[in-house]
Amino acid sequence: MLLLGDFSLVLLTLLQLYSISMMDVFLVLFILPFGILLPFPVGINALFSHGPRRSAGLARLYALWNLTSVVNVVVAFLCGYVHYNSSGKKQPSTQPWSIGMDENEWWIFPAGLVLCKLFQSQLINWHVANLEIQDRSLYSNDFELFWQS
Structure with missing residues (x-):
């Protein structure tokens, strides 16, 4: 659910930036090339992988892409801030279909x-x-088994 929410917010952010300027979209997409779009497929790959070792490696890769995409989000903040400060105080839209x-x-x-x-x-x-825990007794409901050496 979080992956889909993340991807939805990415698309909404890009759409919002597109309404401002196409240059802002290119800045966000290419400061770190496609860093804002790639966490979703890498996260889906990590989520549906089999085996704890493979899944842990793919999850680390997803964490790396997720951290990388934060740079692109900061660029989106900067683009929005620059546009907001340069636009000044405009009158709100009086069109009835403007939601x-x-x-x-x-x-x-x-x-x-x-x-x-x-x-x-x-x-x-x-x-x-x-995924990296090797002691499966941690998942046991028997608390005594957990504390035995």
């Missing part, structure tokens, strides 16, 4: 993306640690 966000709320999608990526990084660390 979009106000220009004051440009930061919502990138902020949600950062929070999602931080949460994913903590979960992936726990996931890799669980």
Whole structure:
């Protein structure tokens, strides 16, 4: 679910930047080439891999791409901030079909993306640690078995 939420926020952020300027989209996509798009397929690959050793390696690769994509999200923040400061105070849209966000709320999608990526990084660390545990007695319901050497 987090992978899909992350990918949805990435697409919404890119769409928002596209409404500002195509140059902003290119900046976000190519500062670290496709760093904002690649965590999703790498995460899906890690999620559906078989075997603890293979899965742990792919999960580490996903964690690396997830961290790399934060740089692209920072670029998205900067592009939104520059556009917001350069646009000045415009009048709100009076069109009845305009359901979009106000220009004051440009930061919502990138902020949600950062929070999602931080949460994913903590979960992936726990996931890799669980995959690397060799003592399966940790998963036992018998507490005495856990404390025996």
